[in-house]
Structures are given as structure tokens and as C-alpha cells.
Amino acid sequence: EPEVTQTPSHQVTQMGQEVILRCVPISNHLYFYWYRQILGQKVEFLVSFYNNEISEKSEIFDDQFSVERPDGSNFTLKIRSTKLEDSAMYFCAEADLGDRYEQYFGPGTRLTVT
Amino acid sequence: GIQVEQSPPDLILQEGANSTLRCNFSDSVNNLQWFHQNPWGQLINLFYIPSGTKQNGRLSATTVATERYSLLYISSSQTTDSGVYFCAVGRNTGGFKTIFGAGTRLFVKA
Numbered sequence: 001e002p003e004v005t006q007t008p009s010h011q012v013t014q015m016g017q018e019v020i021l022r023c024v025p026i027s028n029h030l031y032f033y034w035y036r037q038i039l040g041q042k043v044e045f046l047v048s049f050y051n052n053e054i055s056e057k058s059e060i061f062d063d064q065f066s067v068e069r070p071d072g073s074n075f076t077l078k079i080r081s082t083k084l085e086d087s088a089m090y091f092c093a094e095a096d097l098g099d100r101y102e103q104y105f106g107p108g109t110r111l112t113v114t
Numbered sequence: 115g116i117q118v119e120q121s122p123p124d125l126i127l128q129e130g131a132n133s134t135l136r137c138n139f140s141d142s143v144n145n146l147q148w149f150h151q152n153p154w155g156q157l158i159n160l161f162y163i164p165s166g167t168k169q170n171g172r173l174s175a176t177t178v179a180t181e182r183y184s185l186l187y188i189s190s191s192q193t194t195d196s197g198v199y200f201c202a203v204g205r206n207t208g209g210f211k212t213i214f215g216a217g218t219r220l221f222v223k224a
Contacts, residue, residue, distance in 0.1 A: 093212075101204060
């Protein structure tokens with residue numbers, strides 16, 4: 001199975017700071033997704049991204065969040081001004097051009113906001 | 115939006131036992147995947163199964179799309195099977211989003 005990588009594996013930040021989480025894509029993948037999982041809860045969809053545009057987003061994905069693929073390689077999730085309730089595991093997922101529906105998940109970034 | 119319900123919410127098994135996990139969903143879907151979340155929090159892709167039956171070792175899954183449910187079978191369970199099993203479904207509505215169920219928490223006793 002293809003491997004999706006995410007950096008960092010763990011990030012600790014202070015409330016109000018900006019954080020950028022990164023996902024390193026597999027070469028032929030064009031569809032990207034971000035999810036979050038608050039400790040002990042289910043995985044929640046944040047946003048899907050295709051062809052340098054957001055194609056779908058959830059009500060969680062407010063103005064504090066943004067996504068981009070700045071250099072055509074890494075896919076990033078930015079949280080502009082972190083809040084305590086942003087503490088969660090953030091997963092990146094990708095799907096390839098041939099089958100956009102099967103998603104491959106990265107190992108996640110654990111974000112702790114203090 | 116699509117609702118996803120998983121049952122049972124919790125399951126305790128003796129090593130060697132078999133089990134069936136169920137996922138019900140409320141609308142037609144383009145995608146259905148089963149994941150195992152291990153104790154380190156990683157989501158391991160078990161099956162991509164929007165319809166039909168697949169098997170991989172001791173695990174198998176069946177999705178009956180017309181009746182909107184999927185089943186995950188675990189045979190001869192091992193302690194390493196412990197963790198949370200998630201069903202996730204997706205639908206193409208122009209955009210694409212995936213909805214996860216709340217999961218089944220499995221503990222296999224030695």
C-alpha cells in the first residue's frame with residue numbers, strides 16, 4: 001500500500017499561535033483531504049481539495065483554517081490562531097487519479113495547544 | 115447528510131473467538147472503507163469495499179449497497195486485533211466528503 005507521510009508527528013503550540021501541518025503526497029495522487037480526531041472521539045472531515053481548489057468543506061473548517069499546495073508538492077493545513085479546542089490528531093488523506101474514492105491516510109500529526 | 119451507525123460500540127473477546135461488526139448508512143455512497151485504529155492512533159486501511167465481498171487473511175468484509183450496510187468479520191481473533199474499528203463512507207456530490215462512524219472498540223483478551 002502506498003505510504004502517505006505527515007510532518008511533524010507531534011506539535012505543541014501556545015494558544016493564539018499559527019501552525020502549519022504538512023502532508024507529503026504520493027506522486028500520482030491529486031485528491032487531498034484533512035480530518036481531525038479529538039481524543040477519544042470519532043474522525044471528523046474538515047476539507048477536500050482538488051486541482052488547487054477546495055471542493056468540499058465541513059462546518060468545522062471556518063476562517064481560522066486554510067489549505068494549500070504551495071509548491072506543487074506538500075499539501076498543508078494552516079490554523080491561523082490556535083485555540084485550546086484545536087488540540088487533536090490531524091490526518092491527511094489522499095486518493096489517486098484512477099480511483100478518487102479509496103483514501104490512503106497518513107500517520108497523523110498530534111497537535112497540542114496549551 | 116449521510117448518517118453512519120456502527121454496532122456494537124464496545125466488544126470484548128477471548129483470543130480465538132470470531133466476531134462481526136456492523137456499519138449501517140443512511141444513503142447511497144460511492145465509497146466505503148473499513149479502518150483499524152491501533153493503540154498509537156494510526157488508521158490502518160483494512161478494506162475499500164463500496165459493494166461485494168473481500169477477504170484478507172483472518173478478516174473479511176461484505177457490503178450490501180442496496181440495503182445500506184456493511185459487515186466486517188474477524189475470525190480467530192488475536193490480541194493485536196484490539197483497537198477501534200471505523201467504517202467510513204463517502205459520496206460524490208460535486209465535492210467529496212467522507213463520514214466516519216463512531217467506531218467499535220474491540221478488546222481481545224489473552
